[in-house]
Amino acid sequence: MSKAEIRSEALTxxxxxxxxxxxxxxxxxxxxxxxxxxxxFSAFVFGGSAQFAAVGVLAAGGTVVAAIVAGGLLNLRSxxxxxxxxxxxxxxxxxxxxxxxxxxxxxxxxxxxxxEIELRRYGYLAGGLSVFxxxxxxxxxxxxxxxxxxxxxxxxxxxxxIPAAFLALLWPRxxxxxxxxxxxxxxxxxxxxxxxxxxxxxxxxxxxGVIASRWGRS
Amino acid sequence: xxxxxxxxxxxxxxxxxxxxxxxxxxxxxxxxPVFERAAELVPAPLxxxxxxxxxxxxxxxxxxxxxxxxxxxxxxxxxxRANFLVTVLVAAATTxxxxxxxx
Numbered sequence: 001m002s003k004a005e006i007r008s009e010a011l012t013x014x015x016x017x018x019x020x021x022x023x024x025x026x027x028x029x030x031x032x033x034x035x036x037x038x039x040x041f042s043a044f045v046f047g048g049s050a051q052f053a054a055v056g057v058l059a060a061g062g063t064v065v066a067a068i069v070a071g072g073l074l075n076l077r078s079x080x081x082x083x084x085x086x087x088x089x090x091x092x093x094x095x096x097x098x099x100x101x102x103x104x105x106x107x108x109x110x111x112x113x114x115x116e117i118e119l120r121r122y123g124y125l126a127g128g129l130s131v132f133x134x135x136x137x138x139x140x141x142x143x144x145x146x147x148x149x150x151x152x153x154x155x156x157x158x159x160x161x162i163p164a165a166f167l168a169l170l171w172p173r174x175x176x177x178x179x180x181x182x183x184x185x186x187x188x189x190x191x192x193x194x195x196x197x198x199x200x201x202x203x204x205x206x207x208x209g210v211i212a213s214r215w216g217r218s
Numbered sequence: 219x220x221x222x223x224x225x226x227x228x229x230x231x232x233x234x235x236x237x238x239x240x241x242x243x244x245x246x247x248x249x250x251p252v253f254e255r256a257a258e259l260v261p262a263p264l265x266x267x268x269x270x271x272x273x274x275x276x277x278x279x280x281x282x283x284x285x286x287x288x289x290x291x292x293x294x295x296x297x298x299r300a301n302f303l304v305t306v307l308v309a310a311a312t313t314x315x316x317x318x319x320x321x
Contacts, residue, residue, distance in 0.1 A: 082240025186263020
């Protein structure tokens with residue numbers, strides 16, 4: 001994949017998050033937040049599912065601690081992403097500290113979709129920047145527009161954009177029989193854990209379980 | 219400070235610690251080859267779980283709705299070598315139409 005293609009993919013995945021950014025802005029309005037608090041979540045927390053969980057807990061009358069734990073559990077997977085991508089993100093420590101803020105599903109997905117280390121790094125940065133800008137912009141738009149749009153997100157089927165984006169990133173790997181087997185094993189693990197584990201954990205377990213099970217054979 | 223402000227600052231710090239541990243602490247050090255092997259194997263099950271979670275999971279339960287049709291349409295689009303944007307748009311359009319039909 002060329003850098004131009006990576007940029008195009010990064011822009012598309014960034015655009016695919018905007019319906020949810022809008023929905024998050026709307027959720028913040030409904031929870032009684034101020035506009036800069038909505039943007040505070042999108043800029044500082046910068047993890048869609050964690051943000052939604054935290055706002056949901058607060059809106060339901062939960063404590064600040066409960067909101068932080070709920071959100072933190074959903075962001076646990078960014079620890080795994082960070083370790084996965086540590087060899088990719090070469091550079092001065094301050095630079096690594098700076099770009100770590102973009103360690104999310106989408107930037108990781110664009111990065112690991114590449115074959116060479118330099119392109120993975122480029123994919124991470126392009127994906128992270130694209131999603132960061134568009135996520136914050138769409139949060140603001142949603143907050144301002146406030147109501148009604150939540151329903152249109154569903155009517156236009158925009159909530160299907162994220163899974164479709166992930167599927168498109170997975171697709172090329174399904175040509176390889178090892179990856180295909182791991183995909184099925186990961187799905188089985190994740191499905192089994194959904195009813196009992198905190199949200200976010202099944203995603204980590206899918207990857208960790210497959211690695212652990214294949215260790216002896218690899 | 220309001221609860222919302224304390225939450226976004228607190229959760230922001232927790233999240234940043236999780237995100238930055240790998241790049242900053244593990245950092246530029248060369249990791250043993252097992253990590254590279256793991257890095258090669260991780261994406262497929264990880265992406266698969268993300269697809270599944272973002273399609274049919276809500277909290278600790280499963281929700282089967284029009285998004286499944288959208289995902290199926292995305293798979294068909296990918297089968298016919300559609301690019302990324304077309305795939306995503308096909309998924310959204312299909313989901314919207316199926317949802318309208320179901321309602």
